[in-house]
Every structure is written in C-alpha cells, then in structure tokens.
Amino acid sequence: MSQRSIxxxxxxxxxxxxxxxxxxxxxxxxPPFARKYNVNCTACHTAPPILNPFGQRFLENGxxxxxxxxxxxxxxxxLGDVTLDDVTNFVGFRMVGNVTRSWSFKQQNPPGAAAGxxxxxxxxxxxxxxxxxxAGTLTKNVGFMVELGHxxxxxxxxxxxxxxxxxxxxxxxxAHVRVGRYDPSAFYSYVTIRQQLNDVVxxxxxxxxxxxxxxxxxxxxxxxxxxxxxxxLYQRDGTAISPFASSLFNSGGETGVDxxxxxxxxxxxxxxxxxxxxxxxFGDSNKxxxxxxxxxxxxxxxxxxxxxxxxxxxxxxxxxxxxxQDDVNWNRYGLSARATYKMVDIYAAFAVDKIDKTPxxxxxxxxxxxxxxxxxxxxxxxxxxxxxxxxxxxxxxxxLDQRKSATFVGLQVKQFLRTNIAIFARNDFNxxxxxxSDTAARNLRNAFFSGVDIVF
Amino acid sequence: xAMRRRLMTLSxxxxxxxxxxxxxxxxxxxxxxxxxxxxxxxxxxxxxxxHGAEGKGDGPAGWFIGRYEAPHPRDxxxxxxxxxxxxxxxxxxxxxxxxxxxxxxxxxxxxxxxxTETERWQVIAYVKxxxxxxxxxxxxxxxxxxxxxxxxxxxxxxxxxLYVRFECQACHGIDGRGDGPVSxxxxxxxxxxxxxxxxxxxxxxSFKNGxxxxxxxxxxxxxxxxxxxxxxxxxxxxxxDEAWYLAQYLLSLSSGxxx
Numbered sequence: 001m002s003q004r005s006i007x008x009x010x011x012x013x014x015x016x017x018x019x020x021x022x023x024x025x026x027x028x029x030x031p032p033f034a035r036k037y038n039v040n041c042t043a044c045h046t047a048p049p050i051l052n053p054f055g056q057r058f059l060e061n062g063x064x065x066x067x068x069x070x071x072x073x074x075x076x077x078x079l080g081d082v083t084l085d086d087v088t089n090f091v092g093f094r095m096v097g098n099v100t101r102s103w104s105f106k107q108q109n110p111p112g113a114a115a116g117x118x119x120x121x122x123x124x125x126x127x128x129x130x131x132x133x134x135a136g137t138l139t140k141n142v143g144f145m146v147e148l149g150h151x152x153x154x155x156x157x158x159x160x161x162x163x164x165x166x167x168x169x170x171x172x173x174x175a176h177v178r179v180g181r182y183d184p185s186a187f188y189s190y191v192t193i194r195q196q197l198n199d200v201v202x203x204x205x206x207x208x209x210x211x212x213x214x215x216x217x218x219x220x221x222x223x224x225x226x227x228x229x230x231x232x233l234y235q236r237d238g239t240a241i242s243p244f245a246s247s248l249f250n251s252g253g254e255t256g257v258d259x260x261x262x263x264x265x266x267x268x269x270x271x272x273x274x275x276x277x278x279x280x281x282f283g284d285s286n287k288x289x290x291x292x293x294x295x296x297x298x299x300x301x302x303x304x305x306x307x308x309x310x311x312x313x314x315x316x317x318x319x320x321x322x323x324x325q326d327d328v329n330w331n332r333y334g335l336s337a338r339a340t341y342k343m344v345d346i347y348a349a350f351a352v353d354k355i356d357k358t359p360x361x362x363x364x365x366x367x368x369x370x371x372x373x374x375x376x377x378x379x380x381x382x383x384x385x386x387x388x389x390x391x392x393x394x395x396x397x398x399x400l401d402q403r404k405s406a407t408f409v410g411l412q413v414k415q416f417l418r419t420n421i422a423i424f425a426r427n428d429f430n431x432x433x434x435x436x437s438d439t440a441a442r443n444l445r446n447a448f449f450s451g452v453d454i455v456f
Numbered sequence: 457x458a459m460r461r462r463l464m465t466l467s468x469x470x471x472x473x474x475x476x477x478x479x480x481x482x483x484x485x486x487x488x489x490x491x492x493x494x495x496x497x498x499x500x501x502x503x504x505x506x507h508g509a510e511g512k513g514d515g516p517a518g519w520f521i522g523r524y525e526a527p528h529p530r531d532x533x534x535x536x537x538x539x540x541x542x543x544x545x546x547x548x549x550x551x552x553x554x555x556x557x558x559x560x561x562x563x564x565x566x567x568x569x570x571x572t573e574t575e576r577w578q579v580i581a582y583v584k585x586x587x588x589x590x591x592x593x594x595x596x597x598x599x600x601x602x603x604x605x606x607x608x609x610x611x612x613x614x615x616x617x618l619y620v621r622f623e624c625q626a627c628h629g630i631d632g633r634g635d636g637p638v639s640x641x642x643x644x645x646x647x648x649x650x651x652x653x654x655x656x657x658x659x660x661x662s663f664k665n666g667x668x669x670x671x672x673x674x675x676x677x678x679x680x681x682x683x684x685x686x687x688x689x690x691x692x693x694x695x696x697d698e699a700w701y702l703a704q705y706l707l708s709l710s711s712g713x714x715x
Binding site for chain 1: 498500501502503504505506508509510512514515516517518519520521522523524525560562563564565566567568569570571661
C-alpha cells in the first residue's frame with residue numbers, strides 16, 4: 001500500500017470516529033421495508049445488503065413476512081387514503097460512491113496518460129452509482145420489484161431489475177414465480193448483488209470493433225466465481241465479454257421466468273428457471289433459451305448459527321460467440337456455501353465454466369474450461385465497525401494468447417454512522433507476480449478506495 | 457308497518473350474523489395438542505429465525521437485531537417478560553402475548569397481524585409450551601384504575617412534576633429525548649448485560665409497549681422487566697389519576713400527539 005493510501009485510510013478512520021461521536025446511537029428504521037414494517041434494517045440483514053435467514057425467507061415469500069401471506073397489509077391504506085408519505089413505504093434509494101480511488105497500475109501508457117508514463121495516481125470520484133428501487137406487495141401473494149440504476153461514470157441509466165412475483169401457488173411455499181428481469185442467484189448461498197466489496201469495473205480500450213480482442217487495460221475487481229472467466233468470448237452482436245463481468249446464473253440481472261419453493265419443508269429450497277441468456281439487457285437474439293436449476297440445503301435453527309450449501313447447473317444455448325463468430329453453448333456449474341455464527345459470516349463459491357464444443361476455427365487456440373473461486377468473510381468487530389475480507393482466484397479460459405489468470409485479495413473496513421449510512425476504506429492487492437507485462441490481470445498491483453454507502 | 461317489521465327483522469338477522477361471525481373470529485382455540493402443533497408449524501415458519509427452535513432467543517437471525525446492544529429476541533424459557541399487563545416479575549397474560557404478536561415491537565419485531573387471529577392464538581399456545589411456568593401460573597392483569605381523566609394544562613403540569621419526582625429525567629432526559637445522564641454514560645444495561653438506550657419519549661411511534669394513554673399507564677405500572685425501566689406500581693397504586701397525568705405529560709412531549 002502506498003504512503004498516500006495509508007494517509008487516506010487514516011484520514012477516513014479519523015473522520016469516521018469524529019462523525020460517530022455526533023450521531024445518536026439509537027437504531028433508525030430507514031429503508032422502505034424497514035419503514036413499512038417499522039423494524040430496524042438488521043431484522044432482515046446481517047450487514048446491508050447481505051440478508052440474514054429471516055430476510056432470505058422474506059425475499060423468497062415475495063416481500064411478505066415469512067410464514068404469512070400478509071400481502072403487505074401492515075400499515076397499508078386503501079387507495080383513496082394513500083398520501084405522499086405512504087410512498088416512502090415503497091421507494092428507497094441507495095448511493096454507493098468511492099470518494100477516492102488510488103491505483104497502483106503498472107501498464108505503460110494507459111489511456112489518458114502521457115506517453116511513457118506508468119499510471120500510479122489518486123483521483124476523486126463521487127458518486128459512482130445511484131440506485132432507486134421500489135418493491136413491495138400489490139395484494140396478497142402478488143409482489144413487485146423495480147430497480148433503476150445510474151452509473152455516474154459510465155453515464156448510463158438502466159432498469160437493472162424489474163419483475164413481478166406470484167407467491168404460494170398451490171399451497172404455502174410450494175411455488176413462487178418471478179417474471180421479468182431478476183437476479184437468478186437471489187437464493188444462492190452467495191448472492192451476486194449482495195456484496196460488501198462492490199464491483200469495480202475493468203478499464204478497456206475504447207472503440208473496439210466487433211469480434212476482435214478489446215484491449216483490457218486494467219482488471220476488474222469482482223467475485224471470480226461469478227465472472228465470465230473467458231478471454232475471447234463475445235456477445236452475439238460482437239461486443240467483447242469481459243472475463244471479469246458477472247454473468248450467466250450470477251449475472252445479477254437476466255430476463256426470464258423463475259420458480260422456487262420449499263415443498264419438502266424448511267430443509268430444501270428448489271429453484272428452476274428459463275432465461276433469454278445471451279447477456280442482453282433486453283430482448284433475445286440467441287437461438288435457444290438458457291435454463292438453470294438450483295438446489296439449496298438449509299440449516300437454520302438455534303444457537304445463533306445458520307448454514308447452507310447450494311449447487312446449480314446453468315445450461316446456455318448459443319448464448320455467446322467466439323472470435324470466429326461461431327455460436328457456442330456456454331455453461332456453468334457452481335457450488336456455494338455460507339455459515340453464519342453471531343457476528344461472523346463466512347461464504348464461498350466455486351464455479352466451473354465450460355464451453356460445450358470448441359468451434360473448429362479456434363480449435364487448439366481456445367481453452368474451453370475456466371474456474372473461479374471466491375471466499376469471503378464479514379464480521380462486526382464493534383457494533384458499528386464491519387470488516388470484510390475477500391479472496392478471488394480466476395483460472396481463466398478462452399483464447400490462449402489472451403488469457404491470463406488473476407488472484408486478488410481485498411480488505412474493507414466499513415464504519416456505520418447510522419444503520420443506513422456507512423463510510424468505508426478498502427484495499428485490493430494482486431497476489432500474482434507482475435511479470436513486467438501489460439496484461440490486465442497482472443498490471444493492477446494495488447487499488448485503494450474510500451467512499452460512502454447510503455441507503456434511505 | 458309490515459315493511460318496517462321486515463326491515464327490523466332483516467336488520468336484527470344481519471346484526472346477529474355479524475356478531476356471531478365476530479365471535480367466531482375472536483374465539484381462542486383450546487390450548488390442546490392440536491393447537492400447539494398448528495402453532496409449531498407457524499412458529500417454525502415465522503418466529504424461529506429470531507427466537508430459535510427451542511424458544512431461547514438464539515435464532516440464526518436474532519443476533520443481528522441489536523448486534524452488541526439490547527434488545528435481543530425474547531428467550532421464552534426464561535423470566536423477565538417485558539411487555540405485560542401483570543405485576544413485575546410475573547408472566548404475561550395470553551392477551552399480552554396476543555397484543556405483542558399483533559402489534560409487533562417498533563424497531564425490532566414486525567407486526568404479525570397478517571396471520572389470522574386463530575393462527576396467532578395457535579402460535580401463542582406453542583410459545584407458552586417452552587416455559588413450564590405457564591402451566592402452573594395463571595397471570596392476572598393489574599387493574600389500571602378508572603377511566604382516564606381529561607387532559608388539561610393542570611394535569612400535564614402535575615404529570616411533569618411526577619416526571620421529575622420519579623427521576624425519569626435521569627434516563628430519559630429533561631426533555632424526554634432519551635439523553636439523560638445515566639443513559640448517555642452508557643450505564644443502562646438489560647438483564648443479559650447488553651447496553652440499552654433510554655426511550656426517546658418525543659417519538660411515541662417507537663414506544664415498545666405502545667403509545668396510547670392506556671399503554672403508557674400499563675408500562676408505568678408494570679415496568680419493563682429485564683430492562684432498567686422499573687414498575688411504579690408501588691408509588692401509583694391507589695393514585696391512578698397520577699398515572700394518567702404522567703402519561704398525559706409523556707404524550708405532550710411529542711408535538712401533535714397530545715390526546
């Protein structure tokens with residue numbers, strides 16, 4: 001870690017301590033579900049956005065309290081009686097911003113830098129992402145969720161997730177259906193969109209042409225188990241797929257239909273679904289639909305302990321292309337586990353990505369298997385201080401002349417000023433040797449971030 | 457005349473059916489094995505995550521409710537139930553448990569009014585099976601005195617004097633904001649030694665035992681067992697008007713909530 005990073009970290013810690021002293025310690029219920037049910041965020045979260053078993057069951061049940069089919073009646077008024085104040089029971093906002101980013105970056109002549117320069121700089125950026133979401137129940141067993149995200153740096157706004165749920169079809173917990181654009185991994189032991197260490201997107205060369213390698217300047221920092229893992233894989237329109245981008249079952253948002261339930265009691269959760277696939281924001285251009293199935297075993301009884309293990313199979317059909325523009329079937333097989341005891345939350349995910357048949361045009365040039373391993377842990381060391389650690393190992397596949405494996409370790413300290421307002425400092429470092437090359441997986445040696453995470 | 461008679465008959469019939477329906481809905485199922493078994497199913501779906509499989513308050517999600525602070529979920533096997541209408545140290549009545557399940561606890565436990573009344577009674581029957589004392593004791597509610605006197609500037613001023621006399625400000629602060637010196641010093645602990653904060657009396661929606669005048673009088677008379685909030689039954693028994701005055705003063709601390 002550079003001297004500057006250390007100084008920034010110390011400044012953040014001092015600022016957090018001072019700010020904490022001026023904040024009343026009483027827990028406040030702020031985000032929409034907490035407002036609606038008049039409970040603290042921690043009724044459903046271990047540390048937002050990560051859910052505890054109660055929150056998981058609330059989500060499974062289509063935003064109804066576990067074991068009930070309340071339809072969100074709690075505090076709900078008749079349509080004619082609804083006031084503007086009631087809207088706050090359904091709408092929430094999240095703003096996650098890195099205030100500073102400090103890169104230790106070994107690539108020569110990175111974009112925007114003067115020739116002959118190794119980028120090693122600190123920059124102020126705020127905010128990175130702004131999300132507005134609305135969710136709840138329309139009536140008994142019918143729920144909805146819409147999440148609108150704005151990427152400030154990328155300048156894009158999109159519906160990241162938007163779906164309707166039909167719950168408890170048949171009998172209680174037999175089948176819940178989600179239709180729309182949703183996170184397929186929402187019930188997996190390690191959920192894509194619920195991370196303490198937020199994704200940091202990679203830096204690529206601009207103006208890439210379809211079906212040609214797009215220069216990766218700087219590696220992305222995201223869970224390797226969820227990542228695309230392949231170099232030289234393309235969307236059907238020719239856009240290069242980043243090997244660091246969350247994808248397939250772990251995409252965080254795909255359009256389709258999902259069914260899940262617990263017909264055999266509390267021990268097992270099943271999930272099956274069909275998706276457009278093809279990594280497309282909207283519509284479907286691939287020849288077939290992607291399908292998946294997930295089974296999860298839960299233990300959650302007593303002693304402040306819970307654990308679960310889950311496995312999934314994701315089968316893609318013509319959901320990507322290789323450099324020769326041939327269609328490939330891109331599949332994923334994953335295992336994940338999580339154990340929580342009091343303040344300690346440990347989770348891990350391993351995934352194998354497999355291209356069914358390597359097209360003849362790239363035979364011998366393309367490794368059709370790739371794996372990703374992510375291990376994480378969060379623990380509160382005080383009532384307001386959360387420490388998170390994450391290890392990522394990506395054994396990349398794809399074009400042999402492009403692929404490069406990567407291993408990163410990230411550590412974050414998050415200080416909650418209130419239950420819904422936190423500041424954080426984070427450092428990620430590359431475990432693998434630099435090799436003195438410009439390869440993205442190796443040239444990012446160290447990254448430091450500090451920022452805020454606000455939900456209201 | 458005949459039309460009038462028919463209307464009266466119809467009205468009486470509707471009223472009778474309505475009353476019967478209401479009575480049926482409100483009927484508390486018998487506390488037998490079947491009721492408890494139905495209650496167990498509901499408990500394991502809705503309550504276990506915080507209260508634990510054996511009702512010890514050690515469910516897998518429970519620890520996070522207060523993290524390193526009070527309250528943690530209720531241990532049904534132990535004593536010290538907070539939300540009661542009974543004497544301090546006693547068990548709660550079934551109605552007390554029903555009220556808590558129905559209303560929830562602001563900030564900590566959601567309302568389970570989404571369960572039917574029968575389901576709530578069933579789960580209460582199961583919860584009581586965790587604690588053998590429920591089999592041997594018959595908790596009786598304290599009598600909270602006559603009807604509430606009308607609030608007036610005089611009654612509120614009397615309530616304010618009582619607030620000072622009972623040293624409520626030591627914990628709740630002189631303005632009732634929960635910032636009394638004892639609370640601010642971090643000296644308030646619950647029965648399990650966890651730090652607890654005095655309630656901010658200017659925010660009635662956060663009152664754990666309810667915020668109606670009746671709720672406040674009940675809290676004053678019974679205290680909240682397992683917390684530093686004592687019962688004032690000894691001081692207020694026979695002086696129920698004073699309990700009402702104090703409740704009126706407490707409600708006057710939050711603007712707009714004056715009864």
